[in-house]
Amino acid sequence: MTKSNLILLALDASPILTLLERTLNATGFEVALASEREGLNKSLQEAVPALVIIGQRFAAEDGLELSKEMLERFPTLPIILYAETDDADLAKQALRAGLSDYLSPPLKVEDISNAVNRSIARARQLGDWLRREVKRTTSSLAEKAKLSESERTKLEAIINNIQDGVIVLDDQRKILMGNRSVRTIFNLGDKTLIGKPLEDVISNADVLALSTRSGENSLKYHEVNFDDGRVFNAQYTPIPKIGSAITMQDISYLKELDRLKNDFVHTVSHDLRSPLTAILGYTELIGRTGPLNDNQVEFLHRLQGSVQHITALINDLLDLGRLEAGFDARREVVHLDNILKYTLDMVELQARKKKITLTTKVDPELKPLRANPIRIRQMLDNLVSNAVKYTQDEGAVKVELSMRDGQIVLRVEDNGAGIPSEEQSRVFDKFYRATNMADNEKVEGSGLGLAIVKSIVESHQGRVWVESTLGSGSAFFVLLPTEEA
Numbered sequence: 001m002t003k004s005n006l007i008l009l010a011l012d013a014s015p016i017l018t019l020l021e022r023t024l025n026a027t028g029f030e031v032a033l034a035s036e037r038e039g040l041n042k043s044l045q046e047a048v049p050a051l052v053i054i055g056q057r058f059a060a061e062d063g064l065e066l067s068k069e070m071l072e073r074f075p076t077l078p079i080i081l082y083a084e085t086d087d088a089d090l091a092k093q094a095l096r097a098g099l100s101d102y103l104s105p106p107l108k109v110e111d112i113s114n115a116v117n118r119s120i121a122r123a124r125q126l127g128d129w130l131r132r133e134v135k136r137t138t139s140s141l142a143e144k145a146k147l148s149e150s151e152r153t154k155l156e157a158i159i160n161n162i163q164d165g166v167i168v169l170d171d172q173r174k175i176l177m178g179n180r181s182v183r184t185i186f187n188l189g190d191k192t193l194i195g196k197p198l199e200d201v202i203s204n205a206d207v208l209a210l211s212t213r214s215g216e217n218s219l220k221y222h223e224v225n226f227d228d229g230r231v232f233n234a235q236y237t238p239i240p241k242i243g244s245a246i247t248m249q250d251i252s253y254l255k256e257l258d259r260l261k262n263d264f265v266h267t268v269s270h271d272l273r274s275p276l277t278a279i280l281g282y283t284e285l286i287g288r289t290g291p292l293n294d295n296q297v298e299f300l301h302r303l304q305g306s307v308q309h310i311t312a313l314i315n316d317l318l319d320l321g322r323l324e325a326g327f328d329a330r331r332e333v334v335h336l337d338n339i340l341k342y343t344l345d346m347v348e349l350q351a352r353k354k355k356i357t358l359t360t361k362v363d364p365e366l367k368p369l370r371a372n373p374i375r376i377r378q379m380l381d382n383l384v385s386n387a388v389k390y391t392q393d394e395g396a397v398k399v400e401l402s403m404r405d406g407q408i409v410l411r412v413e414d415n416g417a418g419i420p421s422e423e424q425s426r427v428f429d430k431f432y433r434a435t436n437m438a439d440n441e442k443v444e445g446s447g448l449g450l451a452i453v454k455s456i457v458e459s460h461q462g463r464v465w466v467e468s469t470l471g472s473g474s475a476f477f478v479l480l481p482t483e484e485a
């Protein structure tokens with residue numbers, strides 16, 4: 001606490017001390033005396049005076065050094081140094097050290113009261129200014145805090161009311177925020193979420209896997225399944241300096257629609273197959289019932305070609321249906337390089353016709369897989385025959401099998417048509433055919449091959465993706481975990 005009327009004198013007993021004491025008392029100040037360092041400290045502790053006058057030497061100590069110590073504790077305290085003899089150097093040192101004035105004999109009463117009043121007035125000015133500044137800064141901080149508080153409330157209300165589930169995690173995967181939808185999705189009631197590690201609150205394996213695979217950009221989108229049949233689409237987004245956010249949308253109804261559509265396609269394809277087999281059988285019988293003219297033979301061939309095309313399409317659809325329904329449980333030890341040989345035999349004729357150079361490179365350390373060999377063959381057939389199909393005459397197709405982190409990497413590269421970048425994510429969709437070929441060189445196809453490849457790869461816990469540049473070529477990659485992995 002500051003005593004506005006109190007002046008502390010830290011001077012050894014002398015006539016000057018008596019003079020100061022009397023003068024100050026007479027001018028209306030209260031005076032306290034300190035006789036040594038401890039007394040000085042004690043007095044300062046009890047009440048900070050309006051001013052200190054200290055002797056150049058005080059209780060056998062250096063008054064200037066003591067003043068510096070005092071200023072360190074009370075930077076706005078006015079201190080006047082009294083020197084027994086006038087010394088310009090000392091005066092300079094005192095002012096540099098931050099003391100407010102300097103007195104030396106001969107001392108007149110007027111000099112004393114002028115110096116004291118000046119120092120006190122200056123200190124008051126400084127104090128007032130400081131108080132004003134503190135008040136200004138505090139009120140501006142308070143204003144800002146009020147603003148950010150209202151922004152925060154607004155943001156919280158928005159996030160709380162959106163339909164998507166939102167969980168924000170810090171970099172230790174502790175929950176910073178979870179909105180109302182999250183509580184509903186995971187049936188959390190009023191449970192405390194904030195500050196808890198994610199796994200303490202949420203046990204869904206898909207969400208936990210998503211939050212731990214955070215480093216992998218390619219796994220930003222994820223399907224989250226619940227035992228009761230609900231399916232959510234989840235995204236993982238890293239947030240710099242905060243941690244990450246997981247957002248989830250309910251796609252159960254889309255999944256149900258997809259299932260109904262698949263069931264329909266599966267049933268229709270199945271029912272179409274028998275009449276098609278009958279048509280094919282009868283077209284073959286026609287030739288045996290009597291001689292045909294050249295036109296009739298040609299028409300019959302065309303008819304058979306079309307029926308075979310439809311049958312292949314239906315077989316693809318049925319295959320997809322089986323793969324998507326998870327009926328593909330057969331697993332045995334498979335050496336990918338052996339299967340690749342059959343695929344190469346199959347495409348060789350077509351490649352030769354188009355004068356395409358077909359090269360292969362197989363890592364001698366290639367590990368075997370646990371897989372369904374028929375499906376793996378189908379996957380290789382589709383990828384390699386596509387590469388040949390979508391590459392112009394005299395192009396090149398490279399097939400490479402290598403190992404990376406205990407996984408097999410298949411790379412099928414061509415220098416053909418390439419795929420426009422905006423269509424690359426869609427070529428794995430059913431029936432999607434890219435616009436990379438000009439109409440006059442359209443290649444025949446159903447748009448199902450890559451959808452089948454994707455289903456096969458995923459049923460073997462692998463990943464497939466494409467890197468391509470329109471006009472320069474494409475590289476399809478498949479990553480498959482080996483038996484050991």
Ligand code: ADP
Pocket residue numbers: 382386387388390391414416417418419427428432433434435436444445446447448449450451473474
């Ligand atoms: P399809 O070949 O029967 O059309 P796919 O599902 O195998 O069906 O392929 C889908 C589409 O992806 C193709 O129509 C084609 O536009 C594009 N595509 C596939 N492979 C390649 C490739 N190697 N080079 C360029 N485009 C390709």
